[in-house]
Amino acid sequence: MTASNNATSPRRRRIPSAAVNRLPVYLQILTDLQLTETSQVSSDQLAALANVNAAKVRKDLSYLGTYGTRGVGYEVAFLIYQIKRELGLLTEWKTIVVGAGNLGSAITVNGGFASRGFPVVAIFDVDPRKVGTHVGELTVRNLDEMCDFVRVNGVHIGVLAVPSTAAQSVADDLIAAGVGSLLNFAPVVLTTTKGVTVRNVDLGVELQILGYHEQLRGQASSQPNRISV
Amino acid sequence: MTASNNATSPRRRRIPSAAVNRLPVYLQILTDLQLTETSQVSSDQLAALANVNAAKVRKDLSYLGTYGTRGVGYEVAFLIYQIKRELGLLTEWKTIVVGAGNLGSAITVNGGFASRGFPVVAIFDVDPRKVGTHVGELTVRNLDEMCDFVRVNGVHIGVLAVPSTAAQSVADDLIAAGVGSLLNFAPVVLTTTKGVTVRNVDLGVELQILGYHEQLRGQASSQPNRISV
DNA sequence: TAGATTGTTAATCGATTAACAATC
DNA sequence: TAGATTGTTAATCGATTAACAATC
Numbered sequence: 001m002t003a004s005n006n007a008t009s010p011r012r013r014r015i016p017s018a019a020v021n022r023l024p025v026y027l028q029i030l031t032d033l034q035l036t037e038t039s040q041v042s043s044d045q046l047a048a049l050a051n052v053n054a055a056k057v058r059k060d061l062s063y064l065g066t067y068g069t070r071g072v073g074y075e076v077a078f079l080i081y082q083i084k085r086e087l088g089l090l091t092e093w094k095t096i097v098v099g100a101g102n103l104g105s106a107i108t109v110n111g112g113f114a115s116r117g118f119p120v121v122a123i124f125d126v127d128p129r130k131v132g133t134h135v136g137e138l139t140v141r142n143l144d145e146m147c148d149f150v151r152v153n154g155v156h157i158g159v160l161a162v163p164s165t166a167a168q169s170v171a172d173d174l175i176a177a178g179v180g181s182l183l184n185f186a187p188v189v190l191t192t193t194k195g196v197t198v199r200n201v202d203l204g205v206e207l208q209i210l211g212y213h214e215q216l217r218g219q220a221s222s223q224p225n226r227i228s229v
Numbered sequence: 230m231t232a233s234n235n236a237t238s239p240r241r242r243r244i245p246s247a248a249v250n251r252l253p254v255y256l257q258i259l260t261d262l263q264l265t266e267t268s269q270v271s272s273d274q275l276a277a278l279a280n281v282n283a284a285k286v287r288k289d290l291s292y293l294g295t296y297g298t299r300g301v302g303y304e305v306a307f308l309i310y311q312i313k314r315e316l317g318l319l320t321e322w323k324t325i326v327v328g329a330g331n332l333g334s335a336i337t338v339n340g341g342f343a344s345r346g347f348p349v350v351a352i353f354d355v356d357p358r359k360v361g362t363h364v365g366e367l368t369v370r371n372l373d374e375m376c377d378f379v380r381v382n383g384v385h386i387g388v389l390a391v392p393s394t395a396a397q398s399v400a401d402d403l404i405a406a407g408v409g410s411l412l413n414f415a416p417v418v419l420t421t422t423k424g425v426t427v428r429n430v431d432l433g434v435e436l437q438i439l440g441y442h443e444q445l446r447g448q449a450s451s452q453p454n455r456i457s458v
Numbered sequence: 459t460a461g462a463t464t465g466t467t468a469a470t471c472g473a474t475t476a477a478c479a480a481t482c
Numbered sequence: 483t484a485g486a487t488t489g490t491t492a493a494t495c496g497a498t499t500a501a502c503a504a505t506c
Contacts, residue, residue: 015441020438020441021434021438023437023441024431024433024434024437024438025418025431025434027437028416028417028431028433028434029418032417049418050418051418051420086441087437087438087440087441087444088440088441088443088444088445088447089437089440091440091444093436093439093440093443095436101335101339102331102332102334102335102338102339103331103332103335103339105331105335106330106331106332106334106335107432109331110330110331110332112433113432113433113436116433116436116437117436117437117440118433118436118437118440156443157436157439157440157443180442180443180446181439181442181443183432183435183436183439187257188257188261189254189258189278189279189280191280195446197439197442197443197446199435199438199439201430201432201435202253202254202257203336203342203412203430204253204257204341204342204345204347205250205253205254205257206412206428206430207322207324207342207345207346207347207386207412208252208253208256208316208318208345208346208347209249209250209253209316209428210322210386210410210411210412210426210428211316211317211318211320211322211346211347211386212244212249212252212315212316212317213409213410213426214317214322214385214386214409214410214426215316215317215320216317217409217424217426218317218320
């Protein structure tokens with residue numbers, strides 16, 4: 001409705017990465033709001049729901065364009081559309097999962113990623129006992145077929161749910177086959193060619209960061225390994 | 230060996246959070262190095278392995294104390310010890326997992342967190358069909374027992390691998406029972422009392438961030454949904 | 459002594475946020 | 483007009499990194 005400003009968008013401003021990391025969170029909240037039939041939202045409300053500063057919300061949203069109405073707020077549906085457009089979620093990015101263990105299965109079945117723009121189109125494993133079994137609606141394929149599959153189907157994103165020892169080699173194969181982004185769950189730092197985007201999710205690292213904060217808390221009182229209440 | 234500088238450490242400097250987030254990565258790399266019998270490492274080498282700037286490595290390590298040797302580098306074993314000390318990993322932080330689905334199981338079994346200082350001491354689920362089944366060496370307990378268990382055993386950290394709809398309520402219970410930190414896998418922003426540390430891992434958010442980068446890449450060439458090679 | 463590498467300074471860059479004019 | 487809220491400016495804060503004296 002407001003529209004058009006940069007509908008043609010000939011040259012694209014780069015959005016600061018801190019803002020890119022928050023936009024999906026706003027999107028999530030706005031989608032939830034829409035289910036409660038909320039049609040308008042202010043930066044204050046959105047900030048409260050996202051646990052951030054209202055000025056930050058306005059600044060982040062300003063990178064999308066000037067889509068708010070002073071004195072009123074933002075139209076939820078329109079903002080959802082604009083965030084999706086900016087993040088490239090109007091396109092579906094074909095995704096495959098490598099590793100059909102608990103984690104790979106959780107991601108494939110549980111993730112509900114299809115609804116968020118990331119259809120998991122295949123899952124692979126090297127273990128012949130897993131090949132042929134079902135994970136959600138998919139049949140586990142042999143790792144040997146992975147490279148061809150990526151090339152033939154134009155897969156964009158690879159999710160690595162394999163052991164650390166295998167991660168680099170699988171990553172190399174995926175990149176050679178044309179994948180542009182990797183989501184890596186193995187606790188190793190991957191070496192990649194330039195231009196490939198990697199995001200790491202290391203559950204051990206997350207816990208260790210929490211451990212640090214637990215320690216800080218324990219410090220005020222005395223013994224760290226005791227419960228304080 | 231160098232030791233003692235702040236072995237008593239009466240007042241503790243706060244380490245910048247960006248550095249806290251990287252220390253576990255260095256720890257991982259150093260542990261791997263130790264397996265290859267490497268006893269000394271320079272900031273340059275460590276930086277290459279961690280994919281960061283060498284000056285950043287030195288600065289990060291300087292928050293631990295001055296444990297390097299000019300002209301030589303750092304002793305791997307000693308650095309491992311110091312990072313563990315700083316992150317509070319010399320203590321074991323009792324951890325429970327809530328939700329015994331694929332994700333909860335992956336975390337419990339797969340994680341190998343015990344070896345990294347976070348023994349998963351129990352797993353809970355609300356589904357009576359899951360209660361009593363085994364996940365690794367643990368038996369799934371009924372969610373009803375969770376609060377008592379946390380209080381009696383002095384659990385420090387709760388991992389939320391439950392559906393979005395249940396996450397806030399489980400978080401409230403855990404906090405009331407005395408847990409200090411939460412690792413949340415549900416795609417919701419949790420509301421917590423002050424002093425509780427929360428880290429969120431939202432796999433959908435990670436993918437959406439990758440989607441943005443895929444889009445940027447696609448832009449130089451033309452059509453985003455086609456494969457470029 | 460010559461070579462190597464740390465630890466730290468200081469410059470730079472990016473992120474956050476209070477404040478407020480613009481405007482619905 | 484009065485009240486509300488955006489969009490943006492500018493101040494501040496924190497993170498990054500080049501450079502180099504200190505020193506093994």
